[in-house]
Amino acid sequence: xxxxxxxVLSRVRTALxxxxxxxxxxxxxxxxxxxxxxxxxPVFDEPAPLRFRQKLEAAxxxxxxxxxxxxxxxxxxxxLDQAGxxxxxxxxxxxxxxxxxxxxxxxVRPWVAGSDERVSLTSAHRGIAETGTLMLLSGExxxxxxxxxxxxxxxxxxxxxLVLRMEDAWDSLRSCFGEMPRTVNFISGPSKTADxxxxxxxxxxxxxxxxxxxxx
Amino acid sequence: MQPxxxxxxxxxxxxxxxxxxxxALKQLELGFVAGRQRCYEALPEFESLRDRARDILDHxxxxxxxxxxxxxxxxxxxxGQVHWASTPVQAREIVIDICRAAKARxxxxxxxxxxxxxxxxxxxxxxxxxxxxxxxxxxxxxxxxEPPSHIVAPAIHKTREEIxxxxxxxxxxxxxxxxxxxxxxxxxxxxxxLREKFLGADVGMTxxxxxxxxxxxxxxxxxxxxxxxxxxxxxxxxxxxxxDKVVPTLEDASLLLRLLGRSATGQEITAYTTFTTGPKxxxxxxxxxxxxxxxxxxxxxxxxxxxxxxxxxxxxxxxxMNHCPVYGRVGGHAYGWVYPGPMGSVLTPIMVGLDEAxxxxxxxxxxxxxxxxxxxxxxxxxxLRSLRRRQHLQRQNSRLARIALSLWTWVAxxxxxxxxxxxxxxxxxxxLGAKSGSFRRxxxxxxxxxxxxxxxxxGSTFQARWQQRQRGRK
Numbered sequence: 001x002x003x004x005x006x007x008v009l010s011r012v013r014t015a016l017x018x019x020x021x022x023x024x025x026x027x028x029x030x031x032x033x034x035x036x037x038x039x040x041x042p043v044f045d046e047p048a049p050l051r052f053r054q055k056l057e058a059a060x061x062x063x064x065x066x067x068x069x070x071x072x073x074x075x076x077x078x079x080l081d082q083a084g085x086x087x088x089x090x091x092x093x094x095x096x097x098x099x100x101x102x103x104x105x106x107x108v109r110p111w112v113a114g115s116d117e118r119v120s121l122t123s124a125h126r127g128i129a130e131t132g133t134l135m136l137l138s139g140e141x142x143x144x145x146x147x148x149x150x151x152x153x154x155x156x157x158x159x160x161x162l163v164l165r166m167e168d169a170w171d172s173l174r175s176c177f178g179e180m181p182r183t184v185n186f187i188s189g190p191s192k193t194a195d196x197x198x199x200x201x202x203x204x205x206x207x208x209x210x211x212x213x214x215x216x
Numbered sequence: 217m218q219p220x221x222x223x224x225x226x227x228x229x230x231x232x233x234x235x236x237x238x239x240a241l242k243q244l245e246l247g248f249v250a251g252r253q254r255c256y257e258a259l260p261e262f263e264s265l266r267d268r269a270r271d272i273l274d275h276x277x278x279x280x281x282x283x284x285x286x287x288x289x290x291x292x293x294x295x296g297q298v299h300w301a302s303t304p305v306q307a308r309e310i311v312i313d314i315c316r317a318a319k320a321r322x323x324x325x326x327x328x329x330x331x332x333x334x335x336x337x338x339x340x341x342x343x344x345x346x347x348x349x350x351x352x353x354x355x356x357x358x359x360x361x362e363p364p365s366h367i368v369a370p371a372i373h374k375t376r377e378e379i380x381x382x383x384x385x386x387x388x389x390x391x392x393x394x395x396x397x398x399x400x401x402x403x404x405x406x407x408x409x410l411r412e413k414f415l416g417a418d419v420g421m422t423x424x425x426x427x428x429x430x431x432x433x434x435x436x437x438x439x440x441x442x443x444x445x446x447x448x449x450x451x452x453x454x455x456x457x458x459x460d461k462v463v464p465t466l467e468d469a470s471l472l473l474r475l476l477g478r479s480a481t482g483q484e485i486t487a488y489t490t491f492t493t494g495p496k497x498x499x500x501x502x503x504x505x506x507x508x509x510x511x512x513x514x515x516x517x518x519x520x521x522x523x524x525x526x527x528x529x530x531x532x533x534x535x536x537m538n539h540c541p542v543y544g545r546v547g548g549h550a551y552g553w554v555y556p557g558p559m560g561s562v563l564t565p566i567m568v569g570l571d572e573a574x575x576x577x578x579x580x581x582x583x584x585x586x587x588x589x590x591x592x593x594x595x596x597x598x599x600l601r602s603l604r605r606r607q608h609l610q611r612q613n614s615r616l617a618r619i620a621l622s623l624w625t626w627v628a629x630x631x632x633x634x635x636x637x638x639x640x641x642x643x644x645x646x647x648l649g650a651k652s653g654s655f656r657r658x659x660x661x662x663x664x665x666x667x668x669x670x671x672x673x674x675g676s677t678f679q680a681r682w683q684q685r686q687r688g689r690k
Binding site for chain 1: 240243244247259261264265268272278279280281282283284285286294299300301302306350351352353356369370371372375376379399400402403404407410411414429430431432433439440441442444445447448449459464465466467468470471473474481484485486487488489490491492493494495496497499500501502503511513517518520521522
C-alpha cells in the first residue's frame with residue numbers, strides 16, 4: 001500500500017476524530033450499500049410512454065411509436081429519407097435487432113471495428129419515463145462508440161422496456177446482470193453545447209440527431 | 217495555474233470596465249438563473265430533495281474513510297487501479313507515470329475542475345505529451361491560453377468574434393482556411409478537428425461528478441459527449457477525482473443527479489450521464505484496456521476536520537456563482553484562480569492560502585442568495601464569515617480594520633455607552649442629510665462614498681425604535 005494512501009486515510013481519520021473504522025462501522029455502511037435505500041422520487045401523472053416521448057421531444061430528440069417490430073425497417077427508411085442521408089446503417093449485434101426485416105434499399109451492416117459509423121442503430125436496456133432517458137449498456141454486442149461517433153443515432157426500444165425512474169432501471173440492471181457493465185450510458189437527447197455565446201447548438205461531439213423507435 | 221487572487225481588487229475594477237464581459241454576464245441571468253427557476257417551480261419535491269441530499273452527503277463525509285476504502289475495493293475488483301495523492305504535485309507525478317508507462321504520446325481531456333486544480337495540462341505538456349481539451353469551452357480556452365471563468369461554462373467570457381479569430385488562427389494547420397463566423401459553423405469545425413484528436417489519442421482523462429462506493433464506478437455528466445468519447449476510444453483511461461466525490465450507492469447518485477442538472481443549467485437531466493466501471497471486459501466490443509483513478513486530497517481532509525466541512529458537500533453545479541451579485545459583475549477571472557464565485561471564495565483561501573486569497577471571503581455582501589439556491593444547502597455566507605474570523609485571528613486583515621473592530625467591540629459590549637454615542641450621532645446625520653436623503657462624501661467613509669452615495673439615517677437608532685415599539689405594544 002502506498003504511503004500517500006495511508007497519509008490521506010489517516011488525515012481523514014484524524015479529521016473525523018477517530019482511528020480506523022471498527023467492524024461495526026464497516027458492517028453498517030456495507031449494510032446501507034446492500035440496502036441501497038431509495039429516496040424521494042418525483043411524482044408524475046402521465047402514463048409512462050407519453051411522458052417518455054414528451055421528455056425526449058422536449059430535448060430535441062425525435063420519437064416514433066410502432067405496433068410491431070416488423071415495421072421498424074420501413075420506419076428507418078422513412079427517417080433516413082426525411083433526414084436526407086445515404087441509406088447505410090451500421091447495426092449493433094443486439095439480439096432484438098437481428099430479427100428486423102430490412103428493405104433491400106437500405107445497406108445494413110453489422111458493426112465491426114472500422115465500420116462506417118455515420119448512422120447507427122442500437123437497442124437500449126431500458127427507457128426511463130421521468131426524464132425521457134435511454135439506458136444503454138456496453139457489452140460484447142454493444143460497442144459504446146456507436147452511441148457517440150455517428151451523426152445519426154437510432155435506438156429501438158420495446159414498450160415493456162419502459163420504467164418510471166432511474167432507480168427502477170438500477171433494480172432491473174441488478175436483477176438482469178448482478179454487476180455493472182463497463183459502461184452505462186444514460187442518453188436524454190442529441191449531443192449539444194452552449195459554449196459559444198451561451199446559445200445551444202446540436203452535434204457538439206456526439207450525434208446531431210437522436211431518433212427513438214418505441215415498439216408495442 | 218499560478219494564483220492571482222491577491223490582485224482581486226484591481227482585477228475586479230478592470231472587469232467592471234470590460235463591456236464584452238458585462239454583456240456575457242448579463243446573459244447568465246437570462247440563461248442559467250431563469251432555467252434553474254423554471255426547474256424549481258416545476259418540481260414540488262425540490263426542497264425535500266435538497267434536505268435529503270445534504271443528509272446523504274453528511275453521512276458519507278462522516279464515514280468518508282470507510283466509503284473510500286469500499287470504493288477502492290470495487291474498482292480493483294473490476295480490474296481498475298486506484299492511486300492516492302495528498303498534494304497536486306503527487307497527483308501530477310502519478311498521471312505522468314501512467315502516461316509514460318503506457319508509452320503514450322497524446323492525451324485528450326474531458327472537462328475536469330480537479331484537473332485544473334492540480335494544473336495537469338501544463339505538467340503533461342512539460343513532460344512532452346500532446347494534450348487536447350475536448351470540452352468545447354475548455355478547448356477554446358486552451359487555444360486562447362486562458363483559465364476557465366466559470367466552473368460549468370468555462371468560456372462564458374469569450375465572444376463569438378474572439379472564437380472566430382482563435383479558430384481561424386489555429387485551424388489552418390488542419391486545413392480550415394475560411395474564417396467562420398456562424399455559431400453552427402464554429403461548432404462543426406471544432407467537432408471535425410477534435411474528432412481526429414479523439415481517434416488518435418492514447419490516453420483519455422476525465423474527472424468525476426461522483427464516485428460510487430457500491431460499484432466502483434465514476435460518473436460523468438455532459439451535454440457534448442466529449443467525456444464519453446474520452447472514456448471510450450483511447451487505450452488508457454485516467455480519472456482524476458477529489459476524495460469528496462464518493463457517494464454510497466447508485467440510488468444516492470440518482471438523487472443528486474436530479475439536483476445537479478436543474479441547479480447548474482436548468483436541465484432536468486443533461487444529454488449524457490455515464491457510469492464507467494473499470495477497463496474493457498474480456499468480451500467487450502470496445503473500451504480502454506487500462507483504467508486508473510487518482511484520488512486527490514489537496515486540503516480536503518483539513519476542511520473535513522474544521523468548521524468548513526459543509527463545503528465538501530459541493531457538487532460543482534455553479535448555482536452559487538450564477539446567483540452571486542459580485543460574480544455577476546466581475547466574472548470569474550477576477551477571483552484569480554480555478555474556482556470563482558462563492559464556492560471559490562471558500563475553497564481558494566484553503567487551497568492556495570489565506571494570505572494569497574484574503575480578499576475573496578471579503579468580496580461578498582453576505583446577501584445569502586448562494587445559500588438559498590445551493591442544492592446541497594452549504595451555508596456559504598457562514599463559511600465566508602468564518603474565514604474572515606480566521607483572518608482576524610491570524611492578524612491577516614489590515615491594521616486599520618483590526619483597530620476599528622477592536623474599538624467597535626469595546627463600545628458594543630457596553631450598551632449604555634453604545635447608545636449614548638449612537639443616538640446623537642444618528643440624529644445629527646439624519647438632520648444633516650434630511651434634504652437630499654443621502655451623502656455624497658463622508659469623513660472615514662470614503663471607501664463607500666467614492667463609488668456610491670451613503671443613505672442618510674432616518675432619525676433614530678434601531679434600538680431606540682425597537683424600545684419604542686415594545687412600549688407601544690404594552
